[in-house]
Amino acid sequence: MNILVCITHVPDTTSRIAFTNDNTEFDKNGVQFIIGPYDDYALARAVELKEQNGGKITVLNVGEADSDPTIRKALAIGADEAIRVNAFPSDSFFVANQIAAIAKEGGYDLILMGRESIDFNGGMVHGMVGELLGLPSFSPVMQLQVEGGNAKITREIEGGKEKLEVSLPFVAGCQEPIAEWKIPNMRGIMSARTKPLNVVEPSDNATHSAISAYELPPAKGAVKMIDADNVSELVDLLKNEAKVI
Amino acid sequence: MSVLVFIETEDGKIKKSSREAISYGAALGDVTALALGTVNADELATAGQNGASKVLHVADERLNAGLIQPYAAAIAAAASEAGADVIVTAKSSLADAVVGRVSMKLGASLVSNVVSLPDTSNGFQVKRSIYTGKAFANVNMTTDKKVLAIKKNAVEIKEDGGAASVEAFSVSLDDSLFGTKITSTEKAEGDVLLPEADIVVSGGRGLKGPENWGIIEDLAKTLGAATGCSKPVSDMDWRPHHEHVGQTGVKVSPTLYVAVGISGAIQHLAGVNSSKYIVVINKDEEAPFFKAADYGIVGDAFEVLPKLNEALKAAQ
Incomplete structure (x- = not known):
């Protein structure tokens, strides 16, 4: 089984978000970068599927050279080889085109990624890649079982979930509880250093959008504390100050 | 500006977030709404209250379940039918899975988590939420056609419109788009989503x-x-x-x-x-x-x- 796992290189979930250069660039100063948490679920499930069925896992990142430590971590977790498309991931259309170009060459049985990146939260790339490849796409996928050329998927819907049956290949945007995140062990970390990480140039430079500036939301005012013995004061505030009830 | 709004229903009623999307579209131009699957025409006509002038209804029973590929094909077909420059949808579990495909079919720029009306004074710029609500980005959409997925509760619902005309719309959907089989659906009943x-x-x-x-x-x-x-x-x-x-x-x-x-x-x-x-x-x-x-x-x-x-x- 040949699996492509697309990963993002994103600020840790606890990062303070700030911008520089007249609010046109993300401020990377002091920010720890990680594999996107949803992508990490996709990777963990790919490792489990490989353990069950054999095969090969390729991780793919569209990013600049500072993504390499994140990609090495994915190799340490259990991917066999990596491809980095050497470009800033400027918009979802650009990224989807790069993924589709790589996927067309690789003959993958499954193309997995997170349901969304945690920087832009668009959640659109899986559908775009599916359309470009003429393959079905599913998201958010909570469970994925593969039996031969078929798969059983559980997809989250609003207020519940649905179970699907589909044949391979397809594209899936993954989320918990598809698998438990895996922590690389020492053997994984050692072997990751020598696994291939191929850097390729973008197949196409077209984009559909451009960001002109970033903004931070207005600062939150101080919390108003209410005595636990006086809950009617809270009701009054919600009704007459916030006007939300 | 001609706008197509894809609307979703829940228990036979137009979802609140879809009414937000219609209201958003009505602020941009003439809104044609699109509903897929079996829905009561009287309910669909109420899309007019929110500003839709017309509702295209594809009453194909195969679309009663939210299937990603056929939905994308139907939305793209309706966008052509309505001559839409802008396609608007509420951001939702289903729309997220569908609109990436729609944007590729139409060669349209796609922005999700939109929180404001576009600034069209110089191009077409929208504000979107990023970093899980911790920041915003102002995005210029540089294609002729645009697809916008609106963040929930970001738009005030307009309720002063009249009734929309509901027209049957037929889309030819190839069987190959229905390769996915839904074997079961579990859904909490009667609760607020x-x-x-x-x-x-x-x-x-x-x-x-x-x-x-x-x-x-x-x-x-x-x-x-x-x-x-x-x-x-x-x-x-x-x-x-x-x-x-x-x-x-x-x-x-x-x-x-x-x-x-x-x-x-x-x-x-x-x-x-x-x-x-x-x-x-x-x-x-x-x-x-x-x-x-x-x-x-x-x-x-x-x-x-x-x-x-x-x-x-x-x-x-």
Whole structure:
């Protein structure tokens, strides 16, 4: 089984978000970068599927050279080889085109990624890649079982979930509880250093959008504390100050 | 500007977030709405209240379930039929899965999590939420056609319109698009949908066990709210995953979020920071959630919640 796992290189979930250069660039100063948490679920499930069925896992990142430590971590977790498309991931259309170009060459049985990146939260790339490849796409996928050329998927819907049956290949945007995140062990970390990480140039430079500036939301005012013995004061505030009830 | 709005229904009713999307579209130009599958025509005509002049209805029974590929094909066909420059949808579990495909079919730029009307003074620029609500980006969409997925509760619903005309619209959908088989669907019945809710009441580990959720549900019922929970609560199976609010769960943007017995880990805050007002009830006065709250009560949930519920009922 040949699996492509697309990963993002994103600020840790606890990062303070700030911008520089007249609010046109993300401020990377002091920010720890990680594999996107949803992508990490996709990777963990790919490792489990490989353990069950054999095969090969390729991780793919569209990013600049500072993504390499994140990609090495994915190799340490259990991917066999990596491809980095050497470009800033400027918009979802650009990224989807790069993924589709790589996927067309690789003959993958499954193309997995997170349901969304945690920087832009668009959640659109899986559908775009599916359309470009003429393959079905599913998201958010909570469970994925593969039996031969078929798969059983559980997809989250609003207020519940649905179970699907589909044949391979397809594209899936993954989320918990598809698998438990895996922590690389020492053997994984050692072997990751020598696994291939191929850097390729973008197949196409077209984009559909451009960001002109970033903004931070207005600062939150101080919390108003209410005595636990006086809950009617809270009701009054919600009704007459916030006007939300 | 000609606008196509894809609308979703729930229990035969147009979803609130779809009415928001229609209202958004009506501020841009002439709105044609699109409904897929079996829906009552009288209900569809009410899209006019929100500003749609016309509703295209594809009454194909195969579309009663939300199937991603046929939905994308039908939306793209309707966009051509309506001559739409802009396609608008509410951001939802289904729309997220579908609109990427639609944008590729139309060669259209796609922006999700849109929170403002476009600035068209110089091109077409929209503001979108990024970093899980911690920031915004102003994005220039550089193609002729555009697809916008609107963040929930970001748009005021317009209700002063009349009735829309409902027209049957037929799309030829190849059988090959129906290769996916839905074998079962589980859905909570009769509850307020969490991502759609105006008010959310969430419980955390402070509730001590799933058997204690009655006080959360009682408060939610009084407020007409949806119930949510923190990640540990969903991980321990006290509550179903679709109620998990946070970075890797549902991101909500209600007018009021009430957090009970939730300490306020940054991953949870990421799911709620678009809420207009936040009430935190926690017995630990050091709980970090208080810093993100508008109103706070330090106290035992088992004592505070029943009292609060009574006070709310009395005020109604």
